[in-house]
């Protein structure tokens with residue numbers, strides 16, 4: 001028996017030595033004149049012995065185990081290791097688990113350490129000599145648990161993918177007809193409170209309204225306004241975008257202030273439809289004259305309309321005839337010769353304050369030389385007009401609230417806010433500050 005044990009020890013040492021040299025099991029077996037299975041057994045015994053010598057038998061390999069899994073807008077990574085905390089840091093774990101930090105941000109993470117005891121059973125068979133070794137091995141283990149959250153929620157990514165798909169289509173501006181240069185006009189296109197994605201059931205509210213109807217109504221309003229406008233005289237259009245263009249401000253189907261809305265369509269579809277409709281409006285108007293788009297946030301669509309305005313800015317950035325004002329102020333101003341126009345949704349300022357606000361904000365930028373100063377507001381969904389007194393040649397300040405293109409939803413119907421006419425308007429100004437307007441009633445194609 002001792003002779004057999006000595007030979008086994010010797011063989012084991014030789015197997016170790018040849019293994020370290022990088023030889024395969026077959027090569028070692030051939031060199032030592034033993035079976036490959038015996039080489040394998042010696043190698044396993046060697047690994048187990050190494051563990052025994054270290055006194056550190058853990059299931060976790062020294063370089064740790066990393067797992068990463070995601071579901072929807074959250075993901076988690078778990079790192080189990082024996083080497084914390086000296087070398088393993090959160091940054092190292094993020095690198096190990098391959099989390100893309102341009103997509104994910106760390107929401108929270110935790111660190112845990114504990115000691116484990118494990119019964120070790122080694123079957124070491126050398127040349128048929130079976131031997132069992134039982135012992136308790138103690139070792140330290142560590143785990144780091146990281147919870148990630150998507151920087152941009154999945155629905156935003158889907159919406160942006162849809163927008164980019166449309167962006168790749170490019171803009172389609174038709175050739176313009178000649179304009180009479182002698183007395184060109186400024187046209188202001190008021191497609192206000194279209195509320196894309198508002199959902200109204202005709203049986204309950206008197207008239208159906210949904211995402212598809214909104215798109216249809218919007219495009220028809222553009223065509224009807226163009227048909228009734230003095231296009232050959234238009235030198236420039238102003239197109240406010242926002243003013244509750246979209247019914248909701250987030251994927252939870254709520255407004256900016258968190259009011260739940262009856263909504264038709266998924267977030268990505270809503271944004272893509274509203275954006276492509278806005279693009280269509282710019283293209284059609286630009287086929288007649290230059291277009292100044294101004295972003296005017298509404299109380300329903302502060303965020304969504306902001307991104308749609310930026311989308312328009314990207315789509316038309318190569319068109320000299322189209323400008324998009326996406327500056328962060330909720331109020332926008334446009335000057336045209338001696339005409340000064342102001343745009344705001346109307347849910348924040350008091351109407352009585354608007355003349356003074358315009359005079360203050362445009363004191364050196366057009367107020368002094370203006371003969372006409374008009375405000376265009378949305379929000380109330382019906383037509384109103386307020387005027388200050390004429391002062392000398394100045395016609396005073398006129399404040400107009402515009403009708404909505406959308407029909408009434410359930411809440412407004414219950415409250416009795418009914419009877420508003422669904423329509424859009426275009427107002428025209430000449431150099432001699434004569435103004436006129438056309439109005440079209442909202443219609444669907446069918």
Ligand SMILES: [Fe+2]
Nearest residue numbers: 193243244379
């Ligand atoms: Fe509105």
